[in-house]
Amino acid sequence: MFPSTLLFFFVIFLQKYVSLASDPDPVQDFCISSIGYSSANTDHCKNSSTATVEDFVFSGIKLAGKFGPTGLSATSVNSNIFPGLNTLGMSFVRADFEVGGVNVPHFHPRATEIAFVLEGKVYSGFVDTNNKIFAKVIEKGEVMVFPKGLVHFQVNVGDTPATILGSFNSQNPGLQRIPTAVFGSGIKDELLEKAFGLSSKEVSKLKKRFASH
Numbered sequence: 001m002f003p004s005t006l007l008f009f010f011v012i013f014l015q016k017y018v019s020l021a022s023d024p025d026p027v028q029d030f031c032i033s034s035i036g037y038s039s040a041n042t043d044h045c046k047n048s049s050t051a052t053v054e055d056f057v058f059s060g061i062k063l064a065g066k067f068g069p070t071g072l073s074a075t076s077v078n079s080n081i082f083p084g085l086n087t088l089g090m091s092f093v094r095a096d097f098e099v100g101g102v103n104v105p106h107f108h109p110r111a112t113e114i115a116f117v118l119e120g121k122v123y124s125g126f127v128d129t130n131n132k133i134f135a136k137v138i139e140k141g142e143v144m145v146f147p148k149g150l151v152h153f154q155v156n157v158g159d160t161p162a163t164i165l166g167s168f169n170s171q172n173p174g175l176q177r178i179p180t181a182v183f184g185s186g187i188k189d190e191l192l193e194k195a196f197g198l199s200s201k202e203v204s205k206l207k208k209r210f211a212s213h
């Protein structure tokens with residue numbers, strides 16, 4: 001075969017592989033990372049005989065974290081901060097909402113999320129690739145699933161604070177917030193003006209507001 005044909009098949013194979021990819025199955029009981037961060041890389045497991053129960057317990061979400069400007073406090077419990085999750089293909093999040101607090105439209109490139117309302121009343125939804133919206137108010141005790149990679153959002157519509165617990169089928173689901181990705185990443189002004197039908201003044205204002213932090 002010509003090299004270009006080979007390359008073609010390789011690219012097709014790669015696309016297929018990447019589109020089906022999820023976290024790999026573990027090949028040992030667990031793999032507490034020995035290098036401070038986790039990458040689903042089993043070359044860096046600490047010797048399992050030195051593991052203790054503390055490696056499998058995370059105590060950092062007993063309380064809400066610091067609230068951001070939209071009235072949301074979200075603490076991701078992924079393999080980067082909880083090395084015990086390494087190679088296990090799942091992770092967690094605690095999200096607290098002030099009254100009216102918003103979790104801006106965002107997506108997780110590597111995971112489906114299932115979210116449980118622990119307290120409160122939250123308008124919650126996602127948008128599919130046909131731009132159809134699926135959204136409603138969910139209440140204490142209800143769960144909603146956000147399919148992998150789709151844009152989703154939430155706002156506390158109750159008159160008390162709300163808390164949501166979420167779970168992901170990746171040890172490191174990734175998070176991309178639409179406003180910051182678009183206006184806080186350094187995309188050229190001219191492009192954003194055309195894409196959104198905005199004046200250069202409006203684009204500057206949005207860029208200032210969503211400058212990466």
Ligand SMILES: *[C@@H]1O[C@H](CO)[C@@H](O)[C@H](O)[C@H]1NC(C)=O
Pocket residue numbers: 047048049
């Ligand atoms: C892990 O530690 C045990 C006990 O110290 C030792 O016997 C074993 O060889 C170690 N395993 C590896 C892969 O280093």
